[in-house]
Amino acid sequence: MIPECLALGVMLGAGGIPQDDRDEPVPELPAEIRRCYRLAHWSRAEELLQEALKREASDALRYGLINVLYRARRYEECMRECERLAGTKDAEMSAFALALKGACAWKTGDVTGARTWCAQAKEAADRKAPNAFPVARRWARITLAFLSWERHESPRFLLFHPPDPAGRAGAPAVAARLEALWDATAALFGPLPEDRIEVYLFHDQRHADEILGVPLPFAVPRDRAIYALRDGAPGHALGHILSFAAAAAQGKERPKSAFLNEGLACALSEDELWERRMKEVPRLLLQEEKLRPLSELMKTDGIDGGLAAAGGAFIRWLLESQGKAKFVKLWVEYNDHAAPWEFLGLRTGYKDDAAPWKVVYGCAPDELDAAWRTSLRER
Numbered sequence: 001m002i003p004e005c006l007a008l009g010v011m012l013g014a015g016g017i018p019q020d021d022r023d024e025p026v027p028e029l030p031a032e033i034r035r036c037y038r039l040a041h042w043s044r045a046e047e048l049l050q051e052a053l054k055r056e057a058s059d060a061l062r063y064g065l066i067n068v069l070y071r072a073r074r075y076e077e078c079m080r081e082c083e084r085l086a087g088t089k090d091a092e093m094s095a096f097a098l099a100l101k102g103a104c105a106w107k108t109g110d111v112t113g114a115r116t117w118c119a120q121a122k123e124a125a126d127r128k129a130p131n132a133f134p135v136a137r138r139w140a141r142i143t144l145a146f147l148s149w150e151r152h153e154s155p156r157f158l159l160f161h162p163p164d165p166a167g168r169a170g171a172p173a174v175a176a177r178l179e180a181l182w183d184a185t186a187a188l189f190g191p192l193p194e195d196r197i198e199v200y201l202f203h204d205q206r207h208a209d210e211i212l213g214v215p216l217p218f219a220v221p222r223d224r225a226i227y228a229l230r231d232g233a234p235g236h237a238l239g240h241i242l243s244f245a246a247a248a249a250q251g252k253e254r255p256k257s258a259f260l261n262e263g264l265a266c267a268l269s270e271d272e273l274w275e276r277r278m279k280e281v282p283r284l285l286l287q288e289e290k291l292r293p294l295s296e297l298m299k300t301d302g303i304d305g306g307l308a309a310a311g312g313a314f315i316r317w318l319l320e321s322q323g324k325a326k327f328v329k330l331w332v333e334y335n336d337h338a339a340p341w342e343f344l345g346l347r348t349g350y351k352d353d354a355a356p357w358k359v360v361y362g363c364a365p366d367e368l369d370a371a372w373r374t375s376l377r378e379r
């Protein structure tokens with residue numbers, strides 16, 4: 001479970017792209033499998049893994065397979081594969097397989113099984129050392145914490161909430177908000193994923209700290225999961241998930257620009273606070289002569305809430321003045337033009353940030369920047 005968004009320093013330090021599950025020791029898998037994983041193309045990833053396993057069985061491939069099956073939500077099959085991997089000599093992989101089996105059991109409603117396998121995962125880690133195998137421990141700990149939680153379903157969301165009156169009361173309202181937001185986003189992007197998005201609702205940040213240890217809200221786009229406050233506004237997080245899905249459906253990753261990623265999530269959020277910030281922040285920055293050129297902002301790594309709001313305002317303006325179709329095209333085309341490894345500090349020699357803008361909008365971002373600034377002054 002890798003948070004996206006509010007762990008701004010960590011998350012956006014990598015240019016706003018979704019991080020590979022770097023707290024899970026994903027082994028060296030063939031490039032095409034890793035690409036499918038990044039794009040959440042689970043069926044294709046599974047096919048490739050199964051083919052590779054037929055050629056040569058290995059723990060690394062099976063480890064990849066359980067991660068893929070879990071995210072494809074094929075829990076029964078995932079449990080069978082976890083069981084096989086749990087028998088490996090690699091103690092860390094074995095512990096993780098037990099923890100993931102526990103998580104699958106919980107998802108299928110088998111609380112007893114979940115408790116047993118999570119306890120086994122923890123024992124396996126303890127056998128090594130008191131703090132050994134943190135990933136397996138984390139999965140087991142989080143699963144155990146969720147065991148008593150209740151579920152609330154709406155057409156496109158599966159909500160998990162604490163088993164008490166406050167938790168129960170919050171879920172339907174959040175579901176209704178998200179359902180409405182889904183329709184608004186579908187109007188922009190077209191067909192969106194069909195399986196439900198999971199939403200985990202917490203009483204407050206302290207409650208979330210006890211279980212997850214990260215600031216709310218956040219989204220994990222590849223897992224189709226949102227972690228939020230029960231009385232919060234998870235629209236921004238939904239924006240991340242749906243914009244990821246829209247690009248992935250075209251076989252593309254999202255733009256590797258925090259300004260665009262966070263901006264779009266703000267623009268889609270329909271949240272009061274973000275609406276106000278999108279109105280106020282860019283105008284204030286402009287007045288104070290602190291609004292940096294768009295071409296620079298799009299390359300900024302660590303962006304804060306203010307710049308996210310400015311990004312949202314820019315994207316709103318772009319959608320209104322230039323139309324939705326162009327923006328959607330830019331969103332899925334952008335990475336064909338960007339130097340893919342620049343965010344790691346590696347120079348590949350090829351670079352033309354303006355290229356996708358010229359293709360889609362017929363001009364460099366600077367020209368759009370000027371028009372946007374004019375509109376900010378006029379408002």
Ligand SMILES: [Zn+2]
Nearest residue numbers: 004005262265
């Ligand atoms: Zn965000």
